[in-house]
Amino acid sequence: xxxxxxxxxxxxTEKGKDVELRCDPISGHTALYWYRQSLGQGLxxxxxxxxxxxxxxxxxxxxxxSAERTGGSVSTLTIQRTQQEDSAVYLCxxxxxxxxxxxxxxTRLTVV
Amino acid sequence: xxxxxxxTEMTATEGAIVQINCTYQxxxxxxxxxxxxxxxxxxxxxxxxxxxxxxxxxRFSSFLSRSKGYSYLLLKELQMKDSxxxxxxxxxxxxxxxxxxxxxxxxxxxxx
Numbered sequence: 001x002x003x004x005x006x007x008x009x010x011x012x013t014e015k016g017k018d019v020e021l022r023c024d025p026i027s028g029h030t031a032l033y034w035y036r037q038s039l040g041q042g043l044x045x046x047x048x049x050x051x052x053x054x055x056x057x058x059x060x061x062x063x064x065x066s067a068e069r070t071g072g073s074v075s076t077l078t079i080q081r082t083q084q085e086d087s088a089v090y091l092c093x094x095x096x097x098x099x100x101x102x103x104x105x106x107t108r109l110t111v112v
Numbered sequence: 113x114x115x116x117x118x119x120t121e122m123t124a125t126e127g128a129i130v131q132i133n134c135t136y137q138x139x140x141x142x143x144x145x146x147x148x149x150x151x152x153x154x155x156x157x158x159x160x161x162x163x164x165x166x167x168x169x170x171r172f173s174s175f176l177s178r179s180k181g182y183s184y185l186l187l188k189e190l191q192m193k194d195s196x197x198x199x200x201x202x203x204x205x206x207x208x209x210x211x212x213x214x215x216x217x218x219x220x221x222x223x224x
Contacts, residue, residue, distance in 0.1 A: 033211065042216035043155070043199070056211060091154060098203075100145055100157035101212070 002026075004104035006092050012110045013082055021077040021107045025094030032069055033101065034077050036088040043091065049075065050097070082111045114138045116215035118200050123221045124190055132185045132198050132218045140205030145212060146174050146185045147199040155199055158185070187220075195222045 005024040013019050025032050034046040045059035049069045060066070064082075069075040079086055089108050093101035115137045124130040136144070143162040147155035161167055161176035161183060173186040185198055197217040204211040 035214075043201075043214040045211065045213065048211045098143070100160055101147075101155070102157065103154035105154050 004092055004094055004102050006090075006104035006107050008107060009105060010108045010110075012112060015084060015111055016081055018078065018080045019082055019109065021079075021090050021092075021109070023075045023077070023092030023094075023104060025073065025075070025092070026102055027073075028096075029094035029102075030072070030097050031095045032075050033093045033095075034067060034075070035091045035093070037091060037106075038088045046077070046090075079109075082109075084111045087111045114202055114204070114213040116200055116202055116213060118198075118215040118218045120216070121219045121221070123223060124187075126190055126192060126222055126224050128190050130187050130190060130220065132187070132220065134183045134185075134200030134215060136181050136183075136200070136202050136215075138181070138202055138205060141178055141202070142205040143203040144174075144176055144183050145201040145203070146183075147201060147214075149197045149199060149217065151196070158198075190222050192222050192224070195220060 007022045030051045032049045035043040037043050047067045048056040064080045067077045087110050089106045091103050091106045093103045095101050117135045145160050146158040148158050149155040159167055159174035161174050164176055164178055166173055166175045171188045176183045197219045199217045200215040201212040
């Protein structure tokens, strides 16, 4: 597609429920990244996919977080048993190898 | 790990020039990015430096000194729409591609 598409744009969920966030990167971009941003804070790295290589999961804050990328394209970030501290904007980005990121508009997650 | 420092806030006047500094401490270096983020929106790519010197792109320029671990973003002929957060990001030197660590951002307010 023309840009990075994320869905849903907003998600309100009850504490303890699971959520899935979707990212559709720019066609042809080999790298895909997930970051999160809490209000007024910087971007916190979560996970990174590069081509067919094993993903870099070093930023995932706990084992409640997981992500996959199917067919080298669409990615899903799953948060199990959500907690209030998971509330943030989750940003997906894609890039050509080594290039600058193109970000999606993000998913604003609110855990109540 | 990587440590990135930027001023938290800056204020400047419409039509003026402003310089936003970024210092970093890393075990290696593989490129530095600047992004612009308007409130409530996703970051957008501004510039990329991997060699020492100044890269100019219209009203925006970015400078890098690898020996000093220092970069700055220079904004000329400031406009009200330049009010935004400016994020410095350093690419992970230990990967072959694009995972980056972001600073917390500098919030620039442009006043009439």
